[in-house]
Amino acid sequence: xxxxxxxxxxxxxxxxxxxxxxxxxxxxxxxxxxxxxxxxxxxxxxxxxxxxxxxxxxxxxxxxxxxxxxxxxxxxxxxxxxxxxxxxxxxxxxxxxxxxxxxxxxxxxxxxxxxxxxxxxxxxxxxxxxxxxxxxxxxxxxxxxxxxxxxxxxxxxxxxxxxxxxxxxxxxxxxxxxxx
Amino acid sequence: xxxxxxxxxxxxxxxxxxxxxxxxxxxxxxxxxxxxxxxxxxxxxxxxxxxxxxxxxxxxxxxxxxxxxxxxxxxxxxxxxxxxxxxxxxxxxxxxxxxxxxxxxxxxxxxxxxxxxxxxxxxxxxxxxxxxxxxxxxxxxxxxxxxxxxxxxxxxxxxxxxxxxxxxxxxxxxxxxxxxxxxxxxxxxxxxxxxxxxxxxxxxxxxxxxxxxxxxxxxxxxxxxxxxxxxxxxxxxxxxxxxxxxxxxxxxxxxxxxxxxxxxxxxxxxxxxxxxxxxxxxxxxxxxxxxxxxxxxxxxxxxxxxxxxxxxxxxxxxxxxxxxxxxxxxxxxxxxxxxxxxxxxxxxxxxxxxxxxxxxxxxxxxxxxxxxxxxxxxxxxxxxxxxxxxxxxxxxxxxxxxxxxxxxxxxxxxxxxxxxxxxxxxxxxxxxxxxxxxxxxxxxxxxxxxxxxxxxxxxxxxxxxxxxxxxxxxxxxxxxxxxxxxxxxxxxxxxxxxxxxxxxxxxxxxxxxxxxxxxxxxxxxxxxxxxxxxxxxxxxxxxxxxxxxxxxxxxxxxxxxxxxxxxxxxxxxxxxxxxxxxxxxxxxxxxxxxxxxxxxxxxxxxxxxxxxxxxxxxxxxxxxxxxxxx
Numbered sequence: 013x014x015x016x017x018x019x020x021x022x023x024x025x026x027x028x029x030x031x032x033x034x035x036x037x038x039x040x041x042x043x044x045x046x047x048x049x050x051x052x053x054x055x056x057x058x059x060x061x062x063x064x065x066x067x068x069x070x071x072x073x074x075x076x077x078x079x080x081x082x083x084x085x086x087x088x089x090x091x092x093x094x095x096x097x098x099x100x101x102x103x104x105x106x107x108x109x110x111x112x113x114x115x116x117x118x119x120x121x122x123x124x125x126x127x128x129x130x131x132x133x134x135x136x137x138x139x140x141x142x143x144x145x146x147x148x149x150x151x152x153x154x155x156x157x158x159x160x161x162x163x164x165x166x167x168x169x170x171x172x173x174x175x176x177x178x179x180x181x182x183x184x185x186x187x188x189x190x191x192x
Numbered sequence: 193x194x195x196x197x198x199x200x201x202x203x204x205x206x207x208x209x210x211x212x213x214x215x216x217x218x219x220x221x222x223x224x225x226x227x228x229x230x231x232x233x234x235x236x237x238x239x240x241x242x243x244x245x246x247x248x249x250x251x252x253x254x255x256x257x258x259x260x261x262x263x264x265x266x267x268x269x270x271x272x273x274x275x276x277x278x279x280x281x282x283x284x285x286x287x288x289x290x291x292x293x294x295x296x297x298x299x300x301x302x303x304x305x306x307x308x309x310x311x312x313x314x315x316x317x318x319x320x321x322x323x324x325x326x327x328x329x330x331x332x333x334x335x336x337x338x339x340x341x342x343x344x345x346x347x348x349x350x351x352x353x354x355x356x357x358x359x360x361x362x363x364x365x366x367x368x369x370x371x372x373x374x375x376x377x378x379x380x381x382x383x384x385x386x387x388x389x390x391x392x393x394x395x396x397x398x399x400x401x402x403x404x405x406x407x408x409x410x411x412x413x414x415x416x417x418x419x420x421x422x423x424x425x426x427x428x429x430x431x432x433x434x435x436x437x438x439x440x441x442x443x444x445x446x447x448x449x450x451x452x453x454x455x456x457x458x459x460x461x462x463x464x465x466x467x468x469x470x471x472x473x474x475x476x477x478x479x480x481x482x483x484x485x486x487x488x489x490x491x492x493x494x495x496x497x498x499x500x501x502x503x504x505x506x507x508x509x510x511x512x513x514x515x516x517x518x519x520x521x522x523x524x525x526x527x528x529x530x531x532x533x534x535x536x537x538x539x540x541x542x543x544x545x546x547x548x549x550x551x552x553x554x555x556x557x558x559x560x561x562x563x564x565x566x567x568x569x570x571x572x573x574x575x576x577x578x579x580x581x582x583x584x585x586x587x588x589x590x591x592x593x594x595x596x597x598x599x600x601x602x603x604x605x606x607x608x609x610x611x612x613x614x615x616x617x618x619x620x621x622x623x624x625x626x627x628x629x630x631x632x633x634x635x636x637x638x639x640x641x642x643x644x645x646x647x648x649x650x651x652x653x654x655x656x657x658x659x660x661x662x663x664x665x666x667x668x669x670x671x672x673x674x675x676x677x678x679x680x681x682x683x684x685x686x687x688x689x690x691x692x693x694x695x696x697x698x699x700x701x702x703x704x705x706x707x708x709x710x711x712x713x714x715x716x717x718x719x720x721x722x723x724x725x726x727x728x729x730x731x732x733x734x735x736x737x738x739x740x741x742x743x744x745x746x747x748x749x750x751x752x753x754x755x756x757x758x759x760x761x762x763x764x765x766x767x768x769x770x771x772x773x774x775x776x777x778x779x780x781x782x783x784x785x786x787x788x789x790x791x792x793x794x795x796x797x798x799x800x801x802x803x804x805x806x807x808x809x810x811x812x813x814x815x816x817x818x819x820x821x822x
Contacts, residue, residue, distance in 0.1 A: 062793065062794045064672060064794060064795040064797060065670070065672055066778060066781060066784065066797070067716070067717040067719070067781065067783060067784070067797075068717070068719060069778065069781060073778065075795075076774070076778060076795050076797075078789050078793055078794070078795050081433060081789075082775065083772055083774065083775060083795055084775055084778075085775070085777065119775060119777050120775055120776075121777070176777060
């Protein structure tokens, strides 16, 4: 903890005010890297229920599942980020053990993860917000909120709602159905 | 049906009493803050509603009385009349009498109200008179100053009343401000004199005396509880969950426990479900009665003569469905008047009665409710529709030639279609009919048209009677279970590969002597992003890989007069399901209308037949057209 505080003193007064509160992150592994989400975007972590395939959705949408009576879409971020090859819903049903349920006012989705995610307290001083990353065209580039460096680990902090912007789902879908 | 009438009377009473109470509350607010436009508007609205409801139920006294109040507050709202203490006195009495009138509906009691009503009318007339006087006097400044207005009116009303009333008791209590505006007084007094003096004398007093009855205020409790629809929706959802949970428990324990053990649970939960559904049912008459006005307005606008006949008004339907289709019905009725019914001259020439008729009827058919809008007008001219559809680029010329008249007529439901050459206020803007189709699709309904040139057209809407439970057919496709609503399915047939033929980009087969389109659902579902149904060979894929000996299960569905056969992997069973909507962001998938949860906790997708048919048919029209333009 002490080295963090040291770092803190170098920052401007404005960040110092922010940094008085540590942020809670949920950290999970996608491929070889670790990704983080702010804990307030996450509703729960559950054992992945049976996923039902959904037609005419992008490949990374594995389908829908019943989580406590709510029917929510299940998303494979590894596929979305191009970390692994496309899989089928059946494979997803066999492989993925946990589902992170993320929720906003607008929508609710489940993210497939293989291991139980960890929680992590992070001092904002450890977050680097302006990161220069090379993006591809398939994703909205500002979904990466920053990089967290902590104890030799590197965590990619993402804004899940920017990853799953609805417009994208819509355009992909209407392309499948044909335009009016 | 008598019990139903009774029920509606009760509902009216409950609403009216609530309105009355609200009026009382608003009046007290207004009295404290006379300039409160919000209260005035609210009072105006409530009296208007009350008038409408009472008129609809045939309680003329209440309707008339509320009408006078409405007019009066209309004037107040427009700033033509400002209220003073004196008038508040009368208005409170008026509202008491209104309450008594409403109560009289319940026990058929007699309430004299003409006195107070006359008094209100006098107030009203004096305002209107004053408006005229001012106009002739040409004193625009004074009009702008609102303050001086009440004084002469106070004189006017009390004066007018004094003259009208033979017994001066009441008016003597009033401040006798009788200076000025004698002209108005006379005029208004004269007006009231048109009411036979005798009857006024007789009725004013009982009207006022009646207040004594009202005065020993009893707090009335209605036998009805008004429940917001939201709460009912919630209740229904919970019952749905219960049923799903019941099925889950039964299937989980089916190995250990005899199914009979659950008979009671089954019965109680089903009863509960149907009771909740029943609570949400309303008579279509509620909606139908509102159309008298729609017809009148539309007819007078079009300078046509039209009568509206209602049939089967006691047919019951889910309240939410009625709400969803109400706009569609308005469109269809306006359309029937705008396009269907001819002008009186034309009708005479055609040997029809001058007055056109529109019949709105409803009846139940198994678990559906059919609503029909029938006119005796000129009918739909298929040739004209065809011409228009080509002109507007909805279909290509070749397609138009091949299409049957019935199919052509369905083009009127396409977005942007209108046969009217001139745009009128109520029809001809090319919006409306596609709205009808959309509304029906959203609730799993169907629309069909029957038309005969010169005789008339009938639009028939087939609606589910309840949105709570859907009868569905379960089938298997690619190892997943799906449900397809029975409201669209016509039959289930088995065919072999040789029965199905490739034609152009699609597949066809013969069913009951008719040629129908056949679609392998697996092809539809295999569509990837960027592909569309009319990409070459997309719909042939499964067919090409088929073994001729394999028996194919085909579900025949019909949607808006179009029949299509869906090839599925395996038919399972019929099941009543509780459908849940998809949540964002996956609700963008149009071919799935919702989901249901199976006994094993898995999610089962419910097919949106309307969307699939639109995708396969209507869109292929526009596509072909787009290609012909290239």
